[in-house]
Amino acid sequence: MSAEPAGAPPSVELRAAGSQDERFEAFVADVGPYLLRVALLLSGDWSHAEDLVQTTFERTYRSWERACAAGPRAYARKVLVNLRIDRWRRRRREVLTSLDALPDLATPSHADAVDSRNEVVRALADLPLAQRRVVVLRHLLDLTEAETAAELGVSVGTVKSHNARALARLRVLLLEGRQ
Amino acid sequence: MDPSRAARPADDAVVVAYLRDRAPGVPAVVFDPGTVTSRARRALRLRRRRRRTSVAVAAGAMAAYLALAVAGPLPSPGGGTMTVPGSGAVRAAVARFVPGGPPGPGQWRADVAGLDKEVRPVVERLRIFYLMASGPCHVLEYPHGIFRDGGRDCGDDPVPFDAQARADYAEVTRAVRRSGVAVERIYLNRGGTVVQIQDRSREYNWAYVYLPDRDSAPEQSRPDEQWTHVSGHWWFLREFDD
Structure with missing residues (x-):
């Protein structure tokens, strides 16, 4: 994985x-x-x-x-x-990395397509940026609510509300994706 | 069992577990630290250069603005004058903090009121056509006579003041003090009374001019001469100091 x-x-x-x-x-x-x-x-x-x-x-x-x-x-x-x-706005396209391997399900010759095929990446992209940030920090980088709030410069209450809305939306998106 | 079938995201905990399970992990990529660092260094240099350029441009613009503002109303090609916004306030501030500078426009009306009330009546009554009112030189020219003292620096042919001239000179200087205006000299010229202001400029002289018979500014006798109406028959004159 x-x-x-x-x-x-x-x-x-x-x-x-x-x-x-x-x-x-x-x-x-x-x-x-x-x-x-x-x-x-x-x-x-x-x-x-x-x-x-x-x-x-x-x-x-x-x-x-x-x-x-x-x-x-x-x-x-x-x-x-x-x-x-x-x-x-993308200003440059030089690749500064070399792909020894790619994330799961990836094929080196189609990196962009692979990322867009990743179900989670696609679902996250459907969220408003503020909610996406909260989900990534809170659940995929394992920060606490307080740490997430500090990282984003918002209140803990804001983190909670973004998180609740995001998870509700993701539930719908992921359920749709599975059907 | 296929995990995609097993874990259907039905509640928050399951959604989170689902995200964690399927999110892409840390990619096995190799960054080129040298390239990244050199680009970061170059970006920093560019940023510093841009900032220096911005500061220089802003400083130049500010200097140009201040120069135009302090210069005051400038002749415009189509006739008349033009000023930059805030010019009056800038000149008033300069006049307050820089000794020897001209009075700012905000001060003109008060100065003119003092001169009109205190100085002009005395000058007209004594029919003075030249009086030097500051520094070591004392000069008074009026129908009673021409008087000049203050030492060699004030002329080669001193004429001692008599008692009447001394009293008249003192009356004018008292009136000048009451007006609150720093007067250098008073003289008749241009069809009116010129009250030249003390200054340390080597470029310009400034004067309040009382022109009783004119409703408009006199013709410019020099290109850099500048007339600005203050109130009534009073004008503010900037002229080249030759």
Whole structure:
């Protein structure tokens, strides 16, 4: 099934020594796949997700000291989930990753099609962005309601209401999908 | 058993379990850290350059605006004058904080009221045609005579004030103090009374001018001369300091 448990972050151990760029490169290598998965869940599109991750890296690099203080992985994830994904305009299509393997059911030559065929990705894409963010953080990245609220800069009540509406909608979408 | 048939999402817990079970996992992709980092570095450089450019453009625009605002009404090609929005407020602020600058438009009416009430009656009664009212030089020219003192810097041919001239000079300077306007000199010119204001500009002189016989600004005698009506027969004049 999945390459690793759904919400589990990869083990990120940044070398304390080395230049900023060296530490950032280690960070990119460690966290890239994790962020790519989050981006894919949020955007529903492989190429779009790559662009989002590159932008996330650029913004994290820009504020690297602040990111290190907050925890680079958490900082980068927060940057990523708060990007204006729906209004995103793709500016580049260079592929910065090499596909050793793809998520479940994937075939390397049809990455976009594969992602759009994934039932969950497709269902998430049907949700409004705010609800999609909550579902991804809360259930697929295993954040608590309080952590999700803090990550998105909204109240816990907002998280709960988005979550309830999203799950209701997903239930319908997934039931329809199965029939 | 086929899990897609077994777990139909009927309630929230099942929906969540269903999502977790079928969501794509972490892809086994390999990022190129060097490429990503160099692009991030390049993006940062571009951002900094854009920011520097933006700051420079904004500073230039602000400097141009302030220059136009402080310069005041400027002659427009079709005749008349034009000013940038907020020019009066800017000039008033400059006048308040920069000593030696011209009074701002917000001050003109009050100055003119003081001059009209305190200074003009005395000047007209004594029929003064030239008076220097600031600095070490004292000059008074009027029908009673021409008087000039204050030392060598004030002219090569000093003429000591007599008692009458001293009293008349003192009366005018008291009137000037009561008006609250920092007056440099008062003289007749352009068909009226010119009250030149103290300033430290090497480029311009500024004056309030009382023109009793005119309803419009006089013809410009120089291109950079600028007349602005204040109230009644009073005008504000900016002229080149030659």
